[in-house]
Amino acid sequence: xxxxxxxxxxxxxxxxxxxxxxxxxxxxxxxxxxxxxxxxxxxxxxxxxxxxxxxxxxxxxxxxxxxxxxxxxxxxxxxxxxxxxxxxxxxxxxxxxxxxxxxxxxxxxxxxxxxxxxxxxxxxxxxxxxxxxxxxxxxxxxxxxxxxxxxxxxxxxxxxxxxxxxxxxxxxxxxxxxxxxxxxxxxxxxxxxxxxxxxxxxxxxxxxxxxxxxxxxxxxxxxxxxxxxxxxxxxxxxxxxxxxxxxxxxxxxxxxxxxxxxxxx
Amino acid sequence: xxxxxxxxxxxxxxxxxxxxxxxxxxxxxxxxxxxxxxxxxxxxxxxxxxxxxxxxxxxxxxxxxxxxxxxxxxxxxxxxxxxxxxxxxxxxxxxxxxxxxxxxxxxxxxxxxxxxxxxxxxxxxxxxxxxxxxxxxxxxxxxxxxxxxxxxxxxxxxxxxxxxxxxxxxxxxxxxxxxxxxxxxxxxxxxxxxxxxxxxxxxxxxxxxxxxxxxxxxxxxxxxxxxxxxxxxxxxxxxxxxxxxxxxxxxxxxxxxxxxxxx
Numbered sequence: 001x002x003x004x005x006x007x008x009x010x011x012x013x014x015x016x017x018x019x020x021x022x023x024x025x026x027x028x029x030x031x032x033x034x035x036x037x038x039x040x041x042x043x044x045x046x047x048x049x050x051x052x053x054x055x056x057x058x059x060x061x062x063x064x065x066x067x068x069x070x071x072x073x074x075x076x077x078x079x080x081x082x083x084x085x086x087x088x089x090x091x092x093x094x095x096x097x098x099x100x101x102x103x104x105x106x107x108x109x110x111x112x113x114x115x116x117x118x119x120x121x122x123x124x125x126x127x128x129x130x131x132x133x134x135x136x137x138x139x140x141x142x143x144x145x146x147x148x149x150x151x152x153x154x155x156x157x158x159x160x161x162x163x164x165x166x167x168x169x170x171x172x173x174x175x176x177x178x179x180x181x182x183x184x185x186x187x188x189x190x191x192x193x194x195x196x197x198x199x200x201x202x203x204x205x206x207x208x209x210x211x212x213x214x215x216x217x218x219x220x221x222x223x224x225x226x227x228x229x230x231x232x233x234x235x236x237x238x239x240x241x242x243x244x245x246x247x248x249x250x251x252x253x254x255x256x257x258x259x260x261x262x263x264x265x
Numbered sequence: 266x267x268x269x270x271x272x273x274x275x276x277x278x279x280x281x282x283x284x285x286x287x288x289x290x291x292x293x294x295x296x297x298x299x300x301x302x303x304x305x306x307x308x309x310x311x312x313x314x315x316x317x318x319x320x321x322x323x324x325x326x327x328x329x330x331x332x333x334x335x336x337x338x339x340x341x342x343x344x345x346x347x348x349x350x351x352x353x354x355x356x357x358x359x360x361x362x363x364x365x366x367x368x369x370x371x372x373x374x375x376x377x378x379x380x381x382x383x384x385x386x387x388x389x390x391x392x393x394x395x396x397x398x399x400x401x402x403x404x405x406x407x408x409x410x411x412x413x414x415x416x417x418x419x420x421x422x423x424x425x426x427x428x429x430x431x432x433x434x435x436x437x438x439x440x441x442x443x444x445x446x447x448x449x450x451x452x453x454x455x456x457x458x459x460x461x462x463x464x465x466x467x468x469x470x471x472x473x474x475x476x477x478x479x480x481x482x483x484x485x486x487x488x489x490x491x492x493x494x495x496x497x498x499x500x501x502x503x504x505x506x507x508x509x510x511x512x513x514x515x516x517x518x519x520x521x522x523x524x525x526x527x528x
Contacts, residue, residue, distance in 0.1 A: 020436045020439055021436065021439050024439040024440065024442065024443050027443050028442075028443050028446045028447070031443070031446065031447050031450060031451075032446075032450055034463075035450055035451065035454055035458075038454075038458040038459055038460070038463070039321070039454055039458050041458075042321055042322065042457070042458040043314070043317060043318050043321065053317055054317075173291055173292065173295070175289065175292035175295070175296070177296070177299075178292075178295040178296055178298070178299035179299075181299050181300070181302075181303045182299060182302065182303070185302075185303055185306040186306075188306070189306050189307075189309055189310060193310050193313075194310075194313055198313060198317075199313075
């Protein structure tokens with residue numbers, strides 16, 4: 001465990017070099033949120049600003065989208081997929097096979113450090129956007145800050161576990177990025193854009209018991225509509241999915257690494 | 266004559282780029298198919314939005330999908346023909362421009378057309394799929410071709426203008442990436458939702474409004490020849506500006522003394 005902590009610390013320090021890029025990403029994040037603010041402001045405005053749509057008021061909706069976008073921005077999934085795919089295709093993964101760590105867990109730790117660094121800058125931007133433009137949700141209590149941060153961090157961890165698996169698919173196909181697109185689009189469509197309540201009732205259970213809920217809808221609705229009961233549900237689903245995905249990832253890596261020989265190393 | 270020669274050169278580069286990528290057949294086809302699916306997912310997003318509200322300032326499902334079709338087409342053209350334009354900062358930063366400087370063709374055209382993104386074919390195919398979904402009239406299928414070509418050139422030119430910052434600032438490409446994201450994001454939403462300041466930016470500093478909003482509003486949904494001619498004028502102006510800025514920036518370029526060649 002200590003070695004992964006060491007990897008985390010080193011990767012976190014390395015991220016200082018990307019400070020400028022992180023600031024630029026924060027600006028892009030702001031632009032996207034500005035568009036969403038305008039869009040949803042218009043939709044709620046046309047139907048009366050005090051209106052509640054599917055249980056969400058305008059501030060709740062904006063907070064939901066802000067957290068969803070925050071997770072998308074600080075956990076840039078395509079990076080891990082591309083990094084793993086590139087190493088598999090080039091054969092440079094062979095250099096990491098003899099290292100005293102598990103390649104799958106190493107990647108998750110490295111990218112988790114990147115996320116934590118980005119969160120330091122993006123989280124205040126998110127709070128600023130939500131707080132300044134629509135104010136805090138009516139359900140907001142100070143005590144929810146820590147549980148929400150824990151849930152957001154777990155959502156990042158789960159995100160990396162999932163997309164590292166997508167990257168490992170590179171062992172079987174030359175380029176795993178098309179799978180990355182599909183999985184990320186499911187996350188966006190069924191998680192980031194809309195709360196679970198916006199989907200048909202027959203689809204809601206499928207989303208609720210999928211990683212999409214644990215990565216996106218869960219933490220976002222927790223911030224928008226906090227309750228301790230919801231917190232318990234979200235955390236439980238996140239922990240269960242983290243365990244399941246790590247087991248799948250480790251299994252997949254053990255099978256896939258045998259194919260490295262055919263690449264020549 | 267020079268224009269014709271450059272166009273032939275761009276197409277030759279495109280052919281070579283695609284042949285190179287088609288070596289990995291599965292990945293090549295998958296990228297195209299997945300991009301179409303990727304774009305189709307956004308249609309579901311709008312179905313959900315329009316289940317909440319009937320229209321957004323007069324823009325219904327049909328009009329919004331038209332915006333997405335034009336946007337995807339311009340994006341597809343830019344990334345298919347001029348993918349290199351989106352990596353100018355990397356080439357400058359790594360001192361790899363020498364390869365292009367020694368070629369007997371225009372440096373910027375050579376650099377921009379040196380790469381093609383296979384998935385952009387998916388974007389271009391999606392344009393026609395989107396038009397089929399909204400049951401567009403026959404002339405929309407024809408009219409959208411020049412619209413996407415002009416939009417793609419304008420989009421590339423705007424990105425090149427901002428990529429030139431990399432000649433002066435170490436991580437200047439990051440600014441261009443923000444502008445690139447802003448163009449694609451703003452173009453996909455009905456213009457009526459934006460306030461005056463946002464619209465002003467979209468028609469001046471980042472003239473993304475000309476790529477999607479003008480052709481949608483003044484060719485497909487209504488007609489105004491002056492706005493359309495204005496779009497062509499803006500495209501020519503920004504393209505000239507991109508060439509001028511690149512030429513100016515080249516004076517600041519330091520070679521990395523890197524031996525390289527293009528295969």
